[in-house]
Amino acid sequence: MSDCIFCKIVRGEIPCARVYEDDHVLAFDDIHPMAPAHVVIIPKKHIATLMDIDTEKNNIMNHLIAAAQKVAKVKGIDARGFRTAINCNVEGGQVVFHLHMHVLGGRKLQDELG
Numbered sequence: 581m582s583d584c585i586f587c588k589i590v591r592g593e594i595p596c597a598r599v600y601e602d603d604h605v606l607a608f609d610d611i612h613p614m615a616p617a618h619v620v621i622i623p624k625k626h627i628a629t630l631m632d633i634d635t636e637k638n639n640i641m642n643h644l645i646a647a648a649q650k651v652a653k654v655k656g657i658d659a660r661g662f663r664t665a666i667n668c669n670v671e672g673g674q675v676v677f678h679l680h681m682h683v684l685g686g687r688k689l690q691d692e693l694g
């Protein structure tokens with residue numbers, strides 16, 4: 581996906597503040613943080629939305645959860661707690677159409693689910 585912003589980050593064409601990376605995922609600080617810790621975790625392979633995950637063939641959710649655990653430890657919010665969120669499509673509030681999991685923490689989060 582040549583003009584996908586997150587694919588450009590994966591390819592190193594746009595810089596990011598990397599928090600964690602493995603063969604399957606990349607995690608970086610959100611450019612507009614909604615909390616003291618706000619990290620976005622993306623699959624390196626382009627998948628547009630949660631609805632486009634082929635759960636029979638692709639274990640990406642497991643990789644995203646494993647990365648969220650690593651990110652929480654890096655950010656020092658693993659014990660205090662944090663929130664994960666995946667916005668799906670327009671009414672779910674998705675703006676960037678490359679699957680991503682938000683990890684938010686570092687303050688007491690209110691009921692901000694919209």
Ligand code: AMP
Pocket residue numbers: 585594596608609610611612613620666667673674675676677
């Ligand atoms: P969503 O609304 O779930 O699609 O969230 C997209 C998120 O990506 C937003 O929180 C943006 O602030 C974040 N974002 C967009 N561009 C960048 C970028 N270049 N680097 C880091 N985060 C970004």
Ligand code: ZN
Pocket residue numbers: 581584585586587588625626627677678
């Ligand atoms: Zn992409």
